[in-house]
Amino acid sequence: MQVTESGADLLALLRELDDPQWLEWPTSYDRSAVAARFGELVARLEGDFGVPCVAEQDTQDSSEYGRATVPAEATVCGTRIVVCVSKFGSLALVCAENPGAYLGTQDAQEEGELDDADLASVERALVELGFTVVPEELVESDYDGPSRAHLYGQRPTWWDRFFGTF
Structure with missing residues (x-):
């Protein structure tokens, strides 16, 4: 299955969501709605993979809302799948093992x-x-948006902006 938006469209979306006045969550953030959707995601993954999934949520001091993990024993390759959900714009990231463990899902x-x-x-x-x-x-x-001064590190990334800690 291909992700429906192009890289240019996704980058435009990230730029649109980027507001240096609202680093941890957007002005329209509805914690209850995000929690409900995250709960639906965890239930869906558990149903699709036939196992309980570990769910970490309500991450403090972070623009990431939470993570759902499909255990390694439930996957074909024996590698766990981690889904990171941002507090911004329903952004989600899929990783094998952990964020940064590979250069991306293709790798x-x-x-x-x-x-x-x-x-x-x-x-x-x-x-x-x-x-x-x-x-x-x-x-x-590389992150090149207006919140750069608020992000940690010598080379901030879009990960730092929408999934990182502050």
């Missing part, structure tokens, strides 16, 4: 650590629940 697939059907199942669930899937390769690219 994990090429190394035999992420099955096409498993990835398609996770992406389908996200899209059907109204999330926007952002490739790890994009969020690991």
